[in-house]
Amino acid sequence: MAVSIFPLSAIGAGDIAVIRSQDLDPYNQAFAGFSESCASNVKQYTLGGNGASQQRMAQEISEAKPRLVLAIGLMAAKLAKEYLKDIPTLYIMVSNPKKYGLIGNNIAGITLNIPVEAQFKTYKTLVPGLKSIGVIYDANNSGEIIREAGSVAKKLGVQLVAVSVTSQKEVPEALRSMLGKVDAVWMVPDETVVTTDSFKYFLVTTLEKGVPFFAASDIFVEAGALAALTPDYTDVGRQGCQLATGFTDGQVSLAETGARPPRKINLSLNLKTARKIGLAIPKSVIESAKLVYQ
Incomplete structure (x- = not known):
């Protein structure tokens, strides 16, 4: 309607x-x-x-x-x-x-x-040739969005590697298990997954591996994540x-x-992070961003 x-x-x-x-x-x-x-x-x-x-x-x-x-x-x-x-x-x-x-x-x-399709389409413009995205989630919190993401990923020709956890302690191993198998990591706003400690681990680990990290807030982008979409x-x-x-x-x-x-929806980008992982973001995408951290 x-x-x-x-x-x-x-x-x-x-x-x-x-x-x-x-x-x-x-x-x-x-x-x-x-x-x-x-x-x-x-x-x-x-x-x-x-x-x-x-x-x-x-x-x-x-x-x-x-x-x-x-x-x-x-x-x-x-x-x-x-x-x-x-x-x-x-x-x-x-x-x-x-x-x-x-x-x-x-x-x-x-x-x-934010609709998953809008997120994934944006991520594909940021990472040319994006074929797979990894995500960690608690089924009790984010099961519905992950089901939606699976359908959207299939539609867009992207493989979704989703790892379910039941506690914050399981997050580091879940992240390690997917690195090397995915082109990018996507953080959903899941209460079990997103904590101060887990964000630091996501950030340090993805930077070390040179993997784009899409976060759930522009605050995380300012702290070093590659990008986020926020209302x-x-x-x-x-x-x-x-x-x-x-x-x-x-x-x-x-x-x-x-x-x-x-x-x-507003896009925020961290160009310092993009340089660290060797990612060249198209000028048109940078110009469309609401917040750009240099």
Whole structure:
């Protein structure tokens, strides 16, 4: 179902309660995008304190009877799902919403998950002749995305070498087992796999072997990974405004909306890493990147 842009005046004062999981820059960027696009006076909340204080916050929101809750981040979305069941909820800045039960007739949103096909197509432009990609994952966290990746890889003529782990301790051996068999390593945002220690191991090992390392965040690219694709957080907020306006205007159903991917994606590159592994990145790709670390 396509999203149409509806008149911003459709949202009136007090129609939306905004809950931020934390006062973090990415969440603030998303809210700024929402605010600049939606001419709406909203009531803002930021989670904090203990469970009792959060329940009191939920009670206050429930009594205010907003037409819609905008939940920014996972904690806010889970709070709305648990305590504000009767109020339609639109979430943004959430990864893997299905894993946390953020599905239903009264809840929908925009995920942080970038479509695998968009990722793999970008990686193929970065690494000419890319034929195989290795990935480490926990099936309980990332089974769905790996199944999608398998289908996409086959479609694009790329072999996916996926190694499943159940604990962070298994990650080093899993990485060693695939090096020499793959043209690049892809890190998915998996809670079991992605830790400070494991990232350091990924980085050092792939640099030593001269293997391109595609990470899950531009922070990792700044630290030495070759590249990452990330959502444009401000545009996620704008996209959320379009859905919110459509919903309050009666043109968009949350049940039909489901979980949508971000529409604007930013590429970050580390050219120092590219030089270290002997990879020449096309000028056109460099020019298209949002962030380039020299």
